[in-house]
Amino acid sequence: MNNSKNVLLFQKQLLAVNGEFISLDENQKVSSLVKEFITSNSIKSIVLSDFSQHQDLVEALEEDTEILADFGSRSYPLDEAGNLCAKADAGITDVYAIIADTGTLVISSRNRGDRLCSSLPPIHLALIGNSKVYLNFEEFIENTPKEHTYALITGPSRTADIEKKLILGAHGPKRVVVFYSEGNAGCT
C-alpha cells in the first residue's frame, strides 16, 4: 500500500466534502501548528480526548487556551462531559484510521472523549499521523478488528433538508480540520 499517495487522495476528497487539511513538514511540531490554529481562529476553550500518551501536547495547549475537559487525565460523568464539550469552542481527537477515496476519518466510539470531542464542539481538530491508512471502505472493513465500534466521519456535519440547500453544521461540527504529520507519532 502506497501511503503517501493515499494521503494525497484523502486530502483531495476531504477538501471536496468541505473539510480542511493542514500538513506539517519534518521540522514542525503538531503542537505548535495546533496552537497557531487555535490563536488565529480565536479559540478560547477546548476539550481533549485521551492524549495521556502525549502530555507535551496537553501542556503546550494549556498555555494559550482553557482546557474544559481532558479525557486523558480523568473520567467525567456523562452529563458533565456533555455540558463541558457543548461549551468548548473546539474539540481535539486522535484518529484511528483514514479512508482515502472518500476523505473519511475513522474515530473510535469506545471512549466518551472520542465520541463527544468530535461531535459537540463547533470545530473538530483531528490529528492523524500514526493513523492507519486505507484506500477505501472495503479495505477498511476487511482489515479492522470485528469487536470494535466506530464512527466514520466524512467532512463537517451537514443537512440539505431545506430546499436541498447544503448547510454545514447541522448538529455536529461546522468545521473539521485535519492535521497531518507524516511518519510522526502524530502528537509530538
Added chain:
Amino acid sequence: MSTVKYKIKSALHDQQLYAAIQNASNLSTAKRDDQILGLDDYESSRDAAREVRQRSVDYSPRLIEKFTREFTALGGKVYIAANASEANRITINILKSHGAEKGVKSKSMVTEEIFLGRALESAGIDAVETDLGEYIVQLAGEKPSHITAPAMHKSRQSIGRLFAEKLGIKYTDDPAELTEVARGMLRERFLNAEFGISGANFLIAETGHIAIVENEGNVRLGLSIPPVYIAVTGIEKLLEKLADLSPLVKMLAKSATGQKFSGYFHLLKPSREGEDGPEEMHVILIDNGRSRAMADPEMREMMLCIRCGACLNECPVYKTIGGHAYDSTYPGPMGSVLSNLLGRNKMLHQELPDLSTLCGACKDVCPVRIDLPKLLLELRARREKPLSHNMLASGWKWTMESSSRVEVAGKFARMVEKVVPKVMSGGVKPGGPGSFRTQVEKRKSQVESPKSKIRTDDEQ
C-alpha cells in the same frame, strides 16, 4: 372520492407544492447522476449489492438468530415485534421501566410506519425528532413526504413561517439561519435526553453490529449522550457479515443523496467492560407483514429495498403529486408496492399501484435492481383476485364479445351491484361513472357486431 384521489386532486392545484417537489427532485437526480456516471462499474456494483440483499432475505431467520446471539452476549437486548402495536408497546415498556420521559429521536421510516411518535405521545413520553426535515414536519404536525427528505414538500418561506409561529423566533427564510435555530433548540434536548431512538440501515449477524448512515450528526449525539438507546428496524435488514456492507455502502449514499459517502457512518454495538457508550442498548425488529412478503415468491423482491429513495426522485408521478398524495408512510414507486405488503392485512393501499406510468425509470435507478413495474402490475392484477378478479376479467372479455351477452350482463350487473357494493376498484358507486353497470350500458350502445372485441384494462 377516495382519500388518495382527493389528495391527488388538491396536490395538482398546489403550485407551491409542485415547485418545491420539482426543484428538490431535479436537484437530487442531477446529484445522483453525477456520482453514478463517475462509476465505471455501476452495473456490476448493482449486481453485487443485489446479491448481498438477496442472501440477506434468503437467510433472514437464521441471521436474526445469529445477530440476537451476538448482540445479547454483549449485554444488549433484541426483541421481535409481530406488528406495529407490539413494537410500540415494547418501546414504551423499555422507556417506562426507566421512568424516561424526555428523549431524542432520529429519522426512521420504520417508526413512521408504526406511528411510534403518536404512541409515545399518548404514553406521556416526549420524543423530539432531531433530523432537521423530521423536526420541521413534526412541528407542522405532518408526516414526511419523502423517505430521505421528509420536508421536501415545503418551501423555505413556509418553514420560516412555521418556525416563527411555533418557536417564537423572528421570521427568516434563510436556510442557514433556520438550521442554526433548530441546532440551538435541539442542543438542549440532546444534553438532557433520557433516551435516544433511531432506525438502523443494517444489522450484522456475524458481529452483532448496528450500521447507521446519516449526515447531520444527530444520530451520533443520540447514541453518545442518553443512557438508553433503542434502534427500531425491519426484520429484513440483517446482513450475513461485515464485508456485506461494502457493496451496499458503495451504492447507498450515491443513490440517496448523490454523495460519494454519507457524512456519518456508525458501526456500533453494546459496550464492553471499560468502554463507554449507552448503558443499555435495545434492538426492536419489526415484522408487520415482512415475513409474509418474504414468503410470497412474487413480492419477495421488494424486501431487497435499501430505502435510498432514488425511485421517488425519478418517478414522473411522484414528481407531479408529491409524497402526501399517496396517503401512506411510503410513497413513490417503492411505496406503492411496499404499502400493500405491510400491516395486518394485505392490500390496504389498493389504489397506489395505479399511480405509475410504468415508464420504468424506477427500475433503472434502483441500486438493487428491484423490478418495480413488474411488482406494480402484479399488484394491479391481484387487487381483483379476492373478488374473483380472474373470473370477472375473463367474463368481461367474454361478455363484451357478443351483444346478446352484453344484454344479459346488464341485468346481471344491476343485481350484483345491489349485493356487492364496490365490486370494481374501491370507491366506485353503483351505477356511477366507471362502475361495471355503466360500462356495460355504454358498451351496449357501442357493440356493432358480435365479433368486435374490447380489450380489458389488463391487456392495455
